[in-house]
Amino acid sequence: xTPNLTRREVxxxxxxxxxxxxxxxxxxxxxxxxxxxxxxxPPSSPVGLSPLKPEQLGWDAxxxxxxxxxxxxxxxxxxxxxxxxxxxxxxxxxHDAYVKGxxxxxxxxxxxxxxxxxxxxxxxxxxxxxxHLSGHLNHCWLWASMAPPxxxxxxxPSATSGLLAxxxxxxxxxxxxxxxxxxxxxxxxxxGWAWLVLHRDTNLLLVMQAEKQQQMAVGGFVPLLGIxxxxxxxxxxxxxxxxxxxxxxxNVIAWGRVEEFFTRAGGTGS
Ligand code: MN3
Numbered sequence: 001x002t003p004n005l006t007r008r009e010v011x012x013x014x015x016x017x018x019x020x021x022x023x024x025x026x027x028x029x030x031x032x033x034x035x036x037x038x039x040x041x042p043p044s045s046p047v048g049l050s051p052l053k054p055e056q057l058g059w060d061a062x063x064x065x066x067x068x069x070x071x072x073x074x075x076x077x078x079x080x081x082x083x084x085x086x087x088x089x090x091x092x093x094x095h096d097a098y099v100k101g102x103x104x105x106x107x108x109x110x111x112x113x114x115x116x117x118x119x120x121x122x123x124x125x126x127x128x129x130x131x132h133l134s135g136h137l138n139h140c141w142l143w144a145s146m147a148p149p150x151x152x153x154x155x156x157p158s159a160t161s162g163l164l165a166x167x168x169x170x171x172x173x174x175x176x177x178x179x180x181x182x183x184x185x186x187x188x189x190x191x192g193w194a195w196l197v198l199h200r201d202t203n204l205l206l207v208m209q210a211e212k213q214q215q216m217a218v219g220g221f222v223p224l225l226g227i228x229x230x231x232x233x234x235x236x237x238x239x240x241x242x243x244x245x246x247x248x249x250x251n252v253i254a255w256g257r258v259e260e261f262f263t264r265a266g267g268t269g270s
Contacts, residue, residue, distance in 0.1 A: 056144045065103045066136055068096055077148040081248035086236045094232050095139040101132030134214035138193060138226055145225050147254035154251040163262045165269025170205040180207045185246045191230035197221035198267045222265045225258045
């Protein structure tokens with residue numbers, strides 16, 4: 001699952017290209033003669049294309065390729081809930097494979113554009129890109145959404161946060177959200193994820209599942225919090241007991257950071 005552009009961002013991009021008002025008019029509505037007004041988004045605005053900061057996204061702008069982002073805490077910092085060996089292998093082997101896979105797919109597609117590759121493989125490399133780049137971004141979210149227990153990890157959103165108010169509005173309560181989120185994670189068939197996501201245009205929170213890295217994801221939603229339930233995320237410590245891993249994961253959720261993602265994505269509790 002990857003972040004999608006909001007209507008305002010699409011309009012801003014189209015406006016920059018001189019196209020605003022030509023593609024996004026409502027069906028049946030008269031086409032505006034002038035470009036649609038665009039809310040200026042200053043560079044310092046917290047509302048960006050992604051609630052993750054550039055260094056958390058694992059993007060090397062100079063080399064134009066994806067890289068493994070720094071964790072922001074020690075690999076053993078999440079113990080006893082997530083053990084050092086699982087974290088190390090998960091990041092340095094599994095996540096790194098998604099980084100390499102995404103970069104390879106981008107490279108092969110660029111070669112095809114330059115008539116240096118097999119044009120019949122555009123579908124193949126597009127699928128590779130969707131899987132590996134979603135895998136990379138999912139794990140960027142995962143690392144950024146966890147913190148050591150007792151040092152930012154665990155508990156629930158703060159009582160005064162917009163996120164908690166939005167959860168009360170959209171799920172009934174934090175407890176009902178947590179039960180839904182944990183059950184969705186438990187019931188993922190095979191490898192995949194459960195997500196808390198925000199639809200920016202309607203300010204709606206949802207819990208959704210994704211099989212593999214991206215399948216079943218609903219388009220247009222911004223990820224806020226994901227739990228990885230591929231076996232590589234828990235099998236070394238928890239073996240077949242995915243439920244025990246999910247329960248443990250709740251102790252390392254960095255709710256302060258999820259609140260920040262929610263706010264940066266434009267979510268409100270009202
Ligand atoms: Mn994983």
